[in-house]
Amino acid sequence: ETGVTQSPTHLIKTRGQQVTLRCSSQSGHNTVSWYQQALGQGPQFIFQYYREEENGRGNFPPRFSGLQFPNYSSELNVNALELDDSALYLCASSLLGKGYEQYFGPGTRLTVT
Amino acid sequence: AQSVTQLDSQVPVFEEAPVELRCNYSSSVSVYLFWYVQYPNQGLQLLLKYLSGSTLVESINGFEAEFNKSQTSFHLRKPSVHISDTAEYFCAVMGMNTGFQKLVFGTGTRLLVSP
Numbered sequence: 001e002t003g004v005t006q007s008p009t010h011l012i013k014t015r016g017q018q019v020t021l022r023c024s025s026q027s028g029h030n031t032v033s034w035y036q037q038a039l040g041q042g043p044q045f046i047f048q049y050y051r052e053e054e055n056g057r058g059n060f061p062p063r064f065s066g067l068q069f070p071n072y073s074s075e076l077n078v079n080a081l082e083l084d085d086s087a088l089y090l091c092a093s094s095l096l097g098k099g100y101e102q103y104f105g106p107g108t109r110l111t112v113t
Numbered sequence: 114a115q116s117v118t119q120l121d122s123q124v125p126v127f128e129e130a131p132v133e134l135r136c137n138y139s140s141s142v143s144v145y146l147f148w149y150v151q152y153p154n155q156g157l158q159l160l161l162k163y164l165s166g167s168t169l170v171e172s173i174n175g176f177e178a179e180f181n182k183s184q185t186s187f188h189l190r191k192p193s194v195h196i197s198d199t200a201e202y203f204c205a206v207m208g209m210n211t212g213f214q215k216l217v218f219g220t221g222t223r224l225l226v227s228p
Contacts, residue, residue: 004156031214033214033215033216035216040220040221041220041221042117042203042205042218042219042220042221043157043203043216043218044218045215045216045217048213048214048215050213055212055213056211056212056213056214056215058215090156090157092157092216094214096213096214100145100162100164100207100214101147101159101162102159102214102216103159104149104156104157104158105156106154106155106156107155107156
């Protein structure tokens with residue numbers, strides 16, 4: 001059983017740029033969630049995708065957007081990067097309605113300068 | 114809406130000593146409860162969860178947590194810690210019947226185990 005993978009591992013961007021982060025879900029999972037973890041903080045829910053549709057969103061502006069593909073892989077896109085977007089971005093996959101646990105990938109460390 | 118409070122940002126203990134990491138939550142709906150562990154430069158791993166039934170839940174590596182509905186708490190305990198337990202521990206809740214599965218995390222407690 002393949003776990004959740006994320007790419008890239010690290011990324012450095014300049015303020016105002018756009019970034020795309022990628023996630024490959026655990027085999028058999030149909031739901032993917034994205035979280036932002038700032039330094040020294042707990043993860044904050046960004047949004048969740050189920051069957052290629054966004055089915056829940058946290059308190060993040062529209063410049064944070066996502067996609068889920070038929071193979072359940074996912075992308076997180078952030079436009080007009082700000083310094084405060086510097087964080088660890090975590091992807092988690094799950095099977096909606098079953099067990100409720102979410103399986104996390106290792107994360108992408110984004111630094112905005 | 115839900116919120117989670119982990120009052121202790123850091124807990125230093127000696128190896129083989131017992132430890133308790135505290136977690137309190139607030140929610141307008143019933144919740145599921147989780148503890149996740151994060152080792153340096155890694156993602157989060159599920160340690161244990163409470164969905165229903167017995168209020169005492171255990172992990173395979175000796176941790177246990179007890180759900181106390183009246184005190185809205187879900188404290189994590191281990192009777193004897195190892196050096197390898199050094200990590201960041203996050204308590205999280207998920208509201209029931211919300212249509213989607215959103216975890217709300219506390220700010221974490223860093224467990225530092227020394228020889």
